[in-house]
Amino acid sequence: MRIAALFPGQGSHSVGMGVDIAAAFPPAGETYATADATLPGLRALIEQGPPEDLTLTANQQPALVAASVAAYRAWAAHTGLTPAFAAGHSLGEYSALVAAGALDLVDALRLTRQRGELMQAAVPVGVGAMSAIMGDPAVVQEVCASMTGTVQPANFNAPTQTVISGEKGAVEAAGAELKSRGLKAIALKVSAPFHCALMQPAQDGLTPALNAATFHVPAFPVYANVTAQPNTAAAALPNLLARQITGAVRWVETIHALHAAGTDVFIEFGPGTVLTGLVKRILPDARTLNVGTAAQVQDFVL
Structure with missing residues (x-):
């Protein structure tokens, strides 16, 4: 059974996301503890809100990484399963890289906080x-x-x-x-025009931090947004993540590529079911599952 692990991007957040998983599964609880130690106050924001603060790009991005990685780590520890592939939608690519061991959670949290701040600041509101x-x-x-x-x-x-x-x-x-x-x-009601040339200041601003971060060879291929192709080269990751800020998310191509590689089941890790819905629109006969609550981890059956 070849599993493709999928990780959501902005818009999938909600107050309280992953709290039950963090309480029930130690690996998830440790993930939330790391998130709060890295970005103080983030855990309280995830657990209690207010929603308008959690929705802010600079908060939402690292919060979604924490919630998605917590769900993945709880599932991996509980089931003993390992994906054959991974992919994340926009921001979710950072979660996918953490799941694959290519990027440390602390670095992912710091990078996505900076990414959110830079993206929000790149274009004045209303432009x-x-x-x-x-x-x-x-x-x-x-x-x-x-x-x-x-x-x-x-x-x-x-x-x-x-x-x-x-x-x-x-x-x-x-x-x-x-x-x-x-x-x-x-x-669309959005705070900025993401994934276009107007985001060039954000790309330029994040590139030094990406180049300074430590990346490792992924334990399994992670499909990049900007190429829709699998990557297992650590050295390529800073450039792929930088280009992603101004480049299009090629999600349709990515799902087709995962299917062609032999994926049997697509599992969305983290809050919401946005990616599950998109997979069904791309591949109507695809088998999809969600892991975003403690019950979904506990009751997981392939």
Whole structure:
């Protein structure tokens, strides 16, 4: 049974996420303790909120890493199972690398805190925007390329769902053009235009920290967002993570690549079921499971 471990990105958070797992399974409790020692106050924010503070990009990113890694470590210890592959959606790539032993949890928490701060500061509020487009991704790419100003595909989430990101006016103009061609455009409530060229200051700011961090050879291949390909080279990781900030999340290609590599079951670790839903849209017959609560760890059966 070849398992692909999946780790969610921003938007999957909730107050109280993983608290029951941390209480029931020592590896998860230790993960939360490490998170709080590294970023004091983070555990209380996860457990108690308030929601608006947990939602802040600089808090949400390390909090999701802590919750996702806690769920994974509890599951791994309880079941004795090891994935064949891993992948994370945007921020989730850091959780995947921790699970694979390629990045220390403390470094991942510090990097994602800095990543969140830099991404939030890269573009003034109101300057950028993101929209979810329902329709042919080839049309989305064509229209984005034809626009004046910065607008580009940011997330290829599902066969007919592509998120675009960029300058507010360019995103709105692209959305209007796409609607005129029969596609659907839905403006997203986001704090910044992620995964586009406007994030270049964040990429530049995080690159020195990524280059200074210690990376190890992953215990199993981790599929990178920007290439949709498996990586087992420690030296490649800083560049892949830096490029991810301005590059598109190639999730559809990633899931197809995992399937082609022989994945039998996709397991989403951490809060929510966003990735499970996307996998089902990409591969309707795929077997999917979720590990985000103590009961799901305790009752896990392949």
